[in-house]
Structures are given as structure tokens and as C-alpha cells.
Amino acid sequence: MIERTSLLIFFLLVFWSIxxxxxxxxxxxxxxxTRIEADEFVEAEMAFRRALSKSPERTEALYNLGNTHFNEQDYEEAKQRYFQTQKFADNSTSKHQAFHNMGNVFMKQKDYAKAVETYKNALRNNPQDEETRYNYALAKELLEKEQQQQDNKEQDQQDEQNQDNQENKDKEKDGDKDQDSRENKEDNESDKGEDEKDKKDEGNQEKDNRSNDGNNQKKNQQPQKPKQTELSPEQVKSLLEAMNNQEKEVQDKVNAEKIKGTPIRGRKDW
Incomplete structure (x- = not known):
């Protein structure tokens, strides 16, 4: 009887203690x-921590402590408390609330991909919640916009890189053109010098040709020696006879003049 009474008292004490x-x-x-409603977040945090020190898995304390951190903009601590809440919760309502608020933390951190997944988990526990559905749609839209902006940024970077590459190629081409232009200019100047030299040589050659032509013309204009004409024997004979006759005539004439000019010697009467 005493043992039964003692055992009953023990259970009563345990029950009372619990x-x-x-x-x-x-x-x-x-x-x-109460402290949260008064915006006394530090005092509220201390109260929830005292509760958790006695009951670490008490979901109400975990969830409300998460809300306190959220109001203090301590999003990492808030996210941890919401995660613990959904872990220890034994009903879909508590899980939904924990996932919903965790999604809000990711939205504040602009981590839209994780926000989308967290809101999905919230909707699995309460598909009819309009606020969660709205937040999910908003997070999805922001994620798509972010991805589009990222794609545009990458495309802009690629375009800029391509433009830089094209500009470098153009500069290389311009450099090659300048080099070719300088080489062509040097070649043209060299060709021009050679052409001028050729023209000078041609002028000298023409001058020499004119000089040679003048010399040839002078040589051509000089009197040529008469060619000797060969006579036939008959012509030689006739010529000799003519010469003899002419010589005779001359001699006769000379003799006649001598006769005519000689004084006649006469006698002188003394």
C-alpha cells in the first residue's frame, strides 16, 4: 500500500513538474x-531563448524567435530558426508557416531561386494559401528576369569581347596597310629614281645618237674623191693625138710670135 502511494506521488510530482x-x-x-508587439525585440529574443533553454524543440518558441530575428533584419538567424521549426513541427500548418517565412527571408536576400523552392514546399503543406501563391509567382517572375539580365550581361560581355577582338584585328590590318603603304612608297620612290635614271640615260643616249648622226652627216657631206674612169685604147689614142695636135699648135704659135718680134737688122750707112 505504501509502495503504491509512493509511486502515485512520484507520478504526480513528475506530472506537476512537467x-x-x-x-x-x-x-x-x-x-x-508581448515584447514583439511593443517592438521590444531584444527583450522578446531573451524571453524566447529562456523558453528554448527548457524546451529546445518547442516550435512556437523557434518560430517566434525566427520572427524576432526577421524584424531585426538578422536574416541568417531567422532562416535557421524557421528551418528548425519545420524540422520539429508535427503538423502541416506549422510546416507551411515556417517554409513561407523562410521564403520571405530568401526574397529579402534576393536569392530568388531558393525562394521559389521554399515557397513550393510551403504550398505542398497548404496549396490554398493565397499569400504564399502570390509570393511564389513573384519570386518566379523575379528569377526569370534575373536570368534574362544575366544572359543579357553575358551577351553584352561577349559582344564587347568580340568588338575588342575586331578592333584589335582592324588595328593589325591598319598596321599591315601602313607597312604595305610605306613599302609601296619606298618601292615607288625607288622605281621613280630608276625611271628618272632611265630617262636620263635615254636622254644621254639620244644626245649621243644626235652627236653620232651629226658626225655621220658631216662625214656624208664631205666631198668624195672622184672615182677614176678607165679609158679604152681608142680613147687613149684619140686623146694623145689631140694632145699632140694641141701641143703642135701651141708650139707653132710660139714660133710665130718669135719671128714677128725679132727686129730686122739693116745696114748702116756711115
Whole structure:
């Protein structure tokens, strides 16, 4: 009888202790919520932590502590508390609320891909929640826009890279053209010098030709020696006879003049 009484007292004490502890945790959670309404977030955080020190898996304390961190813009701590809430929650309502608020954290961090996945998990636990559905659609739209902007940025970078490559190629071509132009100019100047030299040589050659032509003309204009004409024997004979006759005539004439000019010697009478 005494043993039964002692055992009953033990269970009553345990039950009372559990109820007392649970009541204390509940009171701490209530105090924390009151502090949140008064925007006393530091005091609210302390109250929720006291509750969790006695009941680490108490989802109400975890969830409300997450909300406190969210209001303080401590998004990493808030995200951790929401994750713990959905982990220890034993009903879809608590899981939905934890995933929904975790999605809000990702939205604040502009991590739209994770926000989309987190809102999906929230909708799996409560497909009819309009606010979650709206947030999911918004996160999806922002994700698509972000991806489009990223694609455009990459395309712009690629276009800029292509433009830089094209400009470098154009500069190389211009450099080659300038080099070719300089080489062509040098070749043209060299050819011009050779042409001028050729023209000068041609002028000298023409001058020499004119000089040679003048010399040849002078040589051609000089009197040529008469060619000797061969006479036939008859012509030689006739010529000799003519010469003899002419010589005789001359001699006769000379003799006649001598006779005519000689004084006649006469006698002188003394």
C-alpha cells in the first residue's frame, strides 16, 4: 500500500513538474510575443531563448524567435530558426508557416531561386494559401528576369569581347596597310629614281645618237674623191693625138710670135 502511494506521488510530482515547466515555457513564449508587439525585440529574443533553454524543440518558441530575428533584419538567424521549426513541427500548418517565412527571408536576400523552392514546399503543406501563391509567382517572375539580365550581361560581355577582338584585328590590318603603304612608297620612290635614271640615260643616249648622226652627216657631206674612169685604147689614142695636135699648135704659135718680134737688122750707112 505504501509502495503504491509512493509511486502515485512520484507520478504526480513528475506530472506537476512537467506541467510547471511547460507552463513556464508557455509563459516565456507569451512574454516574448508581448515584447514583439511593443517592438521590444531584444527583450522578446531573451524571453524566447529562456523558453528554448527548457524546451529546445518547442516550435512556437523557434518560430517566434525566427520572427524576432526577421524584424531585426538578422536574416541568417531567422532562416535557421524557421528551418528548425519545420524540422520539429508535427503538423502541416506549422510546416507551411515556417517554409513561407523562410521564403520571405530568401526574397529579402534576393536569392530568388531558393525562394521559389521554399515557397513550393510551403504550398505542398497548404496549396490554398493565397499569400504564399502570390509570393511564389513573384519570386518566379523575379528569377526569370534575373536570368534574362544575366544572359543579357553575358551577351553584352561577349559582344564587347568580340568588338575588342575586331578592333584589335582592324588595328593589325591598319598596321599591315601602313607597312604595305610605306613599302609601296619606298618601292615607288625607288622605281621613280630608276625611271628618272632611265630617262636620263635615254636622254644621254639620244644626245649621243644626235652627236653620232651629226658626225655621220658631216662625214656624208664631205666631198668624195672622184672615182677614176678607165679609158679604152681608142680613147687613149684619140686623146694623145689631140694632145699632140694641141701641143703642135701651141708650139707653132710660139714660133710665130718669135719671128714677128725679132727686129730686122739693116745696114748702116756711115
Amino acid at each position: 506541467n510547471a515547466q511547460d507552463s513556464e515555457v508557455t509563459n516565456q513564449i507569451y512574454e516574448g510575443n
